[in-house]
Amino acid sequence: MNRHTAREKAFQILFQLDINDNEPKTAIQDFLETEETNEFLAALVEGVSENKNEIDNIIDEHLENWTLKRIAAVEKTILRIATFEIKFINDIPVSVSINEAIELGNSYGDDKSGKFINGVLSKIIA
Template identity: 80%
Template sequence: MNRHTAREKAFQVLFQLDINDNEPTTAIAEFLENEENNTFLTALVEGVAQYKTEIDNIITRNLENWSIHRIASVEKTILRIATYEINFLEDIPTNVSINEAVELANSYGDDKSGKFINGVLSKIIA
């Protein structure tokens, strides 16, 4: 599984975790069923879950005229993944994290999601 696919699957698992309060390891196992797990996917899910409060604080500080509670689950989950990558994973270039987040937003969000994600992440890295 490549990193793009792992991010997409991590997004789906984290989206479910946002709705159902489950353990990250259990959620990954249930989501993947018979598929082989991926270390990057696991790192993203467990990292976002572990640092969720800190990640949400970073996102909140960089929102204009929004609160994190008003952000739709799709965008919030994508922002959490990208913010985790930017702040906690040193081996991923920032522009890759942002591009992947915008791509996820364009696939799973509405027509304005990509621009919103890009704007918030641009403020986070500034």
């Protein structure tokens, strides 16, 4: 599984975790069923889950005219993944994290999601 696919699956798992309070490892196993767990996917899901409060604070500090509670679950989940990558994983270029987040936003959000995600992440890295 490449990193793009791992991000997409991590997004789906984290989105479910936001709705259903479950353990990250259990959620990964349930989602993947018979498919083998990917190290990067597990790192994203577990890392975002473990650092959720800190990540949410970082995002919240960089929102203008928005609050974290007002952001749709899709965009919030994508922002959490990208913020985790930017702040906690050193071997991924920031531009890759942002581009991947925009792509996820365009795929799973509405027609303005990618632009919104890009704006927030641009402020986080500034």
